[in-house]
Amino acid sequence: MPKESYSLRIYSLQFISRWSLGLALLWLPCCRQLPPAASAKAPSILLVVVDTLRADRVGHAETPAPHLGRWADGAAVFANAEATAPFTMPSIASLMTGLYPDRTGVIAHTAGAGLRIPQGWTLAEAAKAAGLATGAVVANPWLSRPASGFSRGFDVFIGNRDGAGLPKHSDARLVTDTAISLLKQWQDQRFFLWVHYFDPHMPYRPPAGNAAAVGAPIEVTRVIEDFARPDHDLTRLYSGSNYDREELAATRRLYDGEVNYVDEQFERLLQEIETSGRAQDTIVVVVSDHGESLGEHGLFFAHDFTVYEELTHVVLMLRGPSVAPGRREEPVSLIDVSPTLCRLLGLRCHAATDGSDLLTESGSSAELTRTVFAAGTPLRERGARFAGLQVPGTDGRWSMVRRGDHKLVEIPTPTGSRFELYNLRSDPLELNNRLSDDQQSQPAQELRALLDNWHAEMSRSRPAMPQPDAAATEEDNRTLRSLGYLE
Numbered sequence: 488m489p490k491e492s493y494s495l496r497i498y499s500l501q502f503i504s505r506w507s508l509g510l511a512l513l514w515l516p517c518c519r520q521l522p523p524a525a526s527a528k529a530p531s532i533l534l535v536v537v538d539t540l541r542a543d544r545v546g547h548a549e550t551p552a553p554h555l556g557r558w559a560d561g562a563a564v565f566a567n568a569e570a571t572a573p574f575t576m577p578s579i580a581s582l583m584t585g586l587y588p589d590r591t592g593v594i595a596h597t598a599g600a601g602l603r604i605p606q607g608w609t610l611a612e613a614a615k616a617a618g619l620a621t622g623a624v625v626a627n628p629w630l631s632r633p634a635s636g637f638s639r640g641f642d643v644f645i646g647n648r649d650g651a652g653l654p655k656h657s658d659a660r661l662v663t664d665t666a667i668s669l670l671k672q673w674q675d676q677r678f679f680l681w682v683h684y685f686d687p688h689m690p691y692r693p694p695a696g697n698a699a700a701v702g703a704p705i706e707v708t709r710v711i712e713d714f715a716r717p718d719h720d721l722t723r724l725y726s727g728s729n730y731d732r733e734e735l736a737a738t739r740r741l742y743d744g745e746v747n748y749v750d751e752q753f754e755r756l757l758q759e760i761e762t763s764g765r766a767q768d769t770i771v772v773v774v775s776d777h778g779e780s781l782g783e784h785g786l787f788f789a790h791d792f793t794v795y796e797e798l799t800h801v802v803l804m805l806r807g808p809s810v811a812p813g814r815r816e817e818p819v820s821l822i823d824v825s826p827t828l829c830r831l832l833g834l835r836c837h838a839a840t841d842g843s844d845l846l847t848e849s850g851s852s853a854e855l856t857r858t859v860f861a862a863g864t865p866l867r868e869r870g871a872r873f874a875g876l877q878v879p880g881t882d883g884r885w886s887m888v889r890r891g892d893h894k895l896v897e898i899p900t901p902t903g904s905r906f907e908l909y910n911l912r913s914d915p916l917e918l919n920n921r922l923s924d925d926q927q928s929q930p931a932q933e934l935r936a937l938l939d940n941w942h943a944e945m946s947r948s949r950p951a952m953p954q955p956d957a958a959a960t961e962e963d964n965r966t967l968r969s970l971g972y973l974e
């Protein structure tokens with residue numbers, strides 16, 4: 488059976504484990520350096536990440552995000568973008584490095600988890616080395632942990648950990664206010680600014696006006712109340728048990744209210760770019776780290792566990808100088824953002840990357856059959872359980888491979904993996920598992936081989952994980968519990 492390279496732009500397939508080669512061999516220009524005469528007009532980057540934003544909430548007539556929809560009319564919109572994981576830390580690791588999560592050491596939300604790659608490998612570190620002002624306003628407390636490593640390369644990193652920077656549970660307005668204050672300080676500087684909104688994550692508590700805008704109740708539902716209880720039963724909540732149809736529907740509308748709130752604040756952020764005169768030299772990137780299951784495939788108001796499209800299909804849009812607007816249909820991945828921004832900013836980035844430049848290669852026949860991968864969370868020793876997650880360790884993660892319209896899902900069980908095959912063009916909701924009819928079909932066999940090879944490569948390149956100290960473990964467990972990852 489023919490092998491495929493997974494579209495990996497890798498100089499060495501085992502580069503993570505070959506530290507003895509030294510950073511000098513790996514710190515090579517993956518992107519063209521801009522000539523000195525062009526540096527004054529080189530762009531800045533505003534990277535807007537909306538946590539837990541489903542792709543189907545942007546860009547249609549009934550969208551709860553009208554500002555994003557109108558802005559997208561002038562953007563390059565990647566309609567088939569896939570996350571590398573259905574939860575935050577691995578996806579953000581891919582976004583900031585261009586690597587699959589296993590290569591970075593970030594594969595789970597566990598105490599002490601963080602980037603395990605050499606200094607200088609993140610997008611922010613490359614931007615800082617090029618002289619850009621670098622800043623981040625991050626409302627996700629898990630990303631704000633010092634151990635996570637996501638503050639690397641930022642001159643200013645404003646998280647919401649332990650009362651430093653943003654208060655805990657900061658909402659979109661405060662995030663926007665803080666981001667605008669940084670932009671005002673950088674009037675004469677090129678910048679790389681990461682703004683991370685957290686509002687669409689559980690628990691959904693949108694402001695009253697945004698709730699009303701999407702027909703959501705002003706008061707929280709019993710689902711939200713139960714999530715906030717100190718003795719909450721997340722396993723039962725995630726299964727949708729004990730809630731009637733209207734309670735579930737109202738909770739979905741509260742989710743849309745949170746999306747509407749972020750959309751409103753995104754418009755404020757754009758207005759600052761416009762009024763400051765920076766619109767002509769700023770590329771704005773809007774992306775989500777993963778989606779949210781709102782009842783599809785038996786999972787309610789959660790992510791993490793499965794790799795169906797409601798969780799892996801993400802928003803990915805770029806707009807600004809040198810970015811041609813239009814809708815792109817080829818499958819792409821979050822690993823593609825870093826190499827794209829490296830070229831646009833003229834940065835010197837590490838040469839080893841799993842991603843492709845979104846803007847120079849999109850639309851080619853090779854890219855239309857691009858192969859991308861994702862893997863879910865490992866089974867937790869304690870905390871919320873999902874019946875479909877049964878095998879401990881990294882080998883027990885759900886995973887998927889997508890090539891063109893075909894997607895294969897692998898679900899490990901104690902008696903061996905089972906597989907599901909979908910055609911996303913004819914079955915975008917993944918309701919019809921074609922594998923029962925196509926066990927020996929060419930797509931099924933080819934995708935199975937690709938996924939097996941990808942797992943083997945990820946296992947070889949996964950760095951060792953150090954043991955966290957006791958104090959960090961307890962602090963991280965408190966964060967996990969507040970976000971609904973532990974009971």
